[in-house]
Amino acid sequence: MNTISNQGDKDREGTSSNIGVGWGGGGATGGAVDMVPVFQRKGALKHKRIIEVKDHQFTARFFKQPTFCSHCTDFIWGIGKQGFQCQVCSFSVHKRCHEYVTFTCPGAPTAPTEDLKSKHRFRPQTYTSPTFCDHCGSLLYGLIQQGMKCSCCEMNVHKRCESLVPSLCGQDHTEKRGRIHLTVRGENEDIFITVREARNLIPMDPNGLSDPYVKLKLIPDPKSQSKQKTKTIRSTLNPVWNESFTFSVRGRQWDRRLSVEVWDWDRTSRNDFMGSLSFGVSEIFRHSVSGWFKLLDQDEGEYYNMPVPDENNQCVCVFVSLVTASLFSITQDRLYYVMEYVNGGDLMFHIQIVGKFKEPHAAYVYNLLPYLSIHRAIWDLKLDNVLLDSEGHIKIADFGMCREGMFEGDTTRTFCGTPDYIAPEIVAYQSYGKAVDWWSYGVLLYEMLAGQPPFDGVDEEALFQSIMEQSVSYPKSLSREAVAICKGLLTKHPAKRLGGGEEGEKEIREHHFFRWMDWDRLERMEIQPPFKPRTGGKKGENFDKFFTAAPSVLTPSDPDVLAAIDQEDFLGFSFINPELAPPTLTAI
Structure with missing residues (x-):
């Protein structure tokens, strides 16, 4: 048995050697040579x-x-x-x-x-x-x-x-709530809107789907008289509606907004909010819109609409209006400066009425600051100096403490400003530059959002000590983005302050707090302001009675002082601004 087995082994070795297949073979010198097998086990590939x-x-x-x-x-x-x-x-x-x-x-x-x-x-x-x-x-x-x-x-x-x-x-490339395709146009006194479809909505039901429908209305709408809605599409995250609606805008309704909200229908519980956006009525009549828009949360959607972004979009610089001079006049003993009448009032007056502003209102105020960067000025920024026109657009006033010609790296040491808005470097009598404006803007932004100043004290000394030493506490009602920008602007060290670098205005403009701001349209004043003051007449209804009720009393002039003044210095002082309507005097 062993002999047969050995003979079989010899036969197999010989056969393998003759045909050159196997793990070894004879060479000319009789030595073993390694050979690659023709067949071997290989795993299957799957790309x-x-x-x-x-x-x-x-x-x-x-x-x-x-x-x-x-x-x-x-x-x-x-x-x-x-x-x-x-x-x-x-x-x-x-x-x-x-x-x-x-x-x-x-x-x-x-x-x-x-x-x-x-x-x-x-x-x-x-x-x-x-x-x-x-x-x-x-x-x-x-x-x-x-x-x-x-x-x-x-x-x-x-x-x-x-x-x-x-x-x-x-730029915000995320879509937390999906997108919706809309076509909106204004013609005569009607708004026509077509709700086509939505994509990638958020799942609201246990099965990972939703039952979405769209609700449309003009806001504010306290009596729900303008509400319209689409049919409900069951069990989908990509519904298609293709429904058209018409809204009539008559009378003084151009300051309202067209709200588009997506809701999930639910038989067993209350309907669930899925996303929203809105358009200003005045914006619609100025430019029609068509395309995909992001769905935002309720607070953001009440004031914003955000087209699905193009990666090539770039931000631009924004310029604002200044309160301009209307008329300069001279009499025998006085010089008169007549300024443009901005009937919307100042932010100090409005915040005393509403208590605090919503974040979109505060974000819109930012468009006053690029002017300061371009014109190299340091400005006494505060609520009293930010005015609103009849449409709610921003105008800035009071350049009495403005320091012009402040280029990059230039500093000054003048101790001046409104105590609540003074930056720590001014309090410490240090040289300071443009970063003090960003501190003032941070104080103004905090006041608008929180309804109270970030620092306080029983007198100026206690207030300055608070500015130098205390940290700011933030209400829980503020969003993470609002807290982040306030913290950045209210950093006590000017070099570490948001906006304190070489590209300060750009750093702030790219902050996530302004993620919904369309800077290009804002520059052209095509965005409907989120806050419109009540209509103010010639009696100054939007201004504090402390000013409107004050009597117009002129201090008697000293003849000896007038006699010592060279009157030729004032030749040609009188001026009427041709761009403004001629002023008319009205008794109050």
């Missing part, structure tokens, strides 16, 4: 399915740790491969969100050239609570300096993700 969207290479991915969608910012849940992730830039999204990404993959060959103006300013950051990356969606792990944080828009990312983040600082 991942790649979905291209804006040059992103999305593939299905199983996330081993909790991950958030970087498009809608919601948690990516499920079993198995829960979502998609770009193989190039690691951008993570829901499967339902991947097709709505609006920016080109930064790592793709066709990616646009990096724009230095919109590049993020990342700095190492230590987080005291669990924080997730806004790009890849996973946890920022570690004890100290776990990630990077943009000093302008407060975006948080891993250190490894920093080079993969697109240069979209100041």
Whole structure:
């Protein structure tokens, strides 16, 4: 038996040697030579399915740790491969969100050239609570300096993700509530709106779907007389309505807004809000709109509409109106300055009535500041000096303490200003520059949002001590973005203050607090102001009675002083502004 086995082994060896197949063979010298086998076991290959969207290479991915969608910012849940992730830039999204990404993959060959103006300013950051990356969606792990944080828009990312983040600082590429397609136009005294469809709405039901319908109305509408709504589309996140509506705008209703809200119908409980946006009536009659718009939350949607962004959109500088001179006149003993009448009143008067403003109102006031940056001026900014015209547009006044010719790096040491708005460097008698304006704006912004000053004291000495030493407390009603911009503006060290750098105005404009602001339309005054003062007549209804009730008493002049003045210095002083209507005197 053993002999047969050995003979069989010899036969197999011989056969293998003759045909040259096997793990070894004889050579000319009789030595063994290694040979590659013709057949060997190989595993099957399966390439991942790649979905291209804006040059992103999305593939299905199983996330081993909790991950958030970087498009809608919601948690990516499920079993198995829960979502998609770009193989190039690691951008993570829901499967339902991947097709709505609006920016080109930064790592793709066709990616646009990096724009230095919109590049993020990342700095190492230590987080005291669990924080997730806004790009890849996973946890920022570690004890100290776990990630990077943009000093302008407060975006948080891993250190490894920093080079993969697109240069979209100041632009919001997320869609937390989905999008809706609308066509709105105004003709004669009617508004025509077509609600076409919505995409990627938020799931509201246990089955991961919703029953959406659209509610339209003109606001304010206390009696719900203008409310209209579409039919309800069942069990979908991508409903199609294709319904048209008409609203009549007659009389003095041009200061109202057309509100578009998406709600989820529910048989067992109250209907649930899903998103909203609004258009100013005056804006609609000026320009028709058509296209995709983001759905916002209730507070934001009451005042804003945000078209689905184009990655090439760029911000522009904003200019505002100044209160202009209407007439200069001279008499035998007096000089008269007649200024433009701005009948909307000042912010101090209005805040005493309403208590505090909503965030869109406070954000709109920002358009007064770029003027100061362009004209190199330091200004005594306060609620009393910000005026509103009859439409609610901003006008600035009182340049009595303005310091002109302040170029980059220039400083001064003059101790002046309104005590509540004075920056710490002025209180400390230090040299200061343009950063004091951003401090004053921070105080004004806090007063508008909180309804009270950030610092107080029984007298000026106590007030100045509070400005130098105390930290600001923020009401819980303020949003995270509002608290962040106030903290940045009210930083006591001028070099670390938001806006204190070389591109101060740009840093503030790109802050997340202004994420819904369309700077291009604001420059052209095409945005309907969020707050319109009541109609003020010639008796100054929108001004404090302390001023309107004061008697017009002229201090008697001293003849000896007048005799010592060279009257030739005032030749040609009289002036009438041709751009304004000639003033008329009215008895009050």
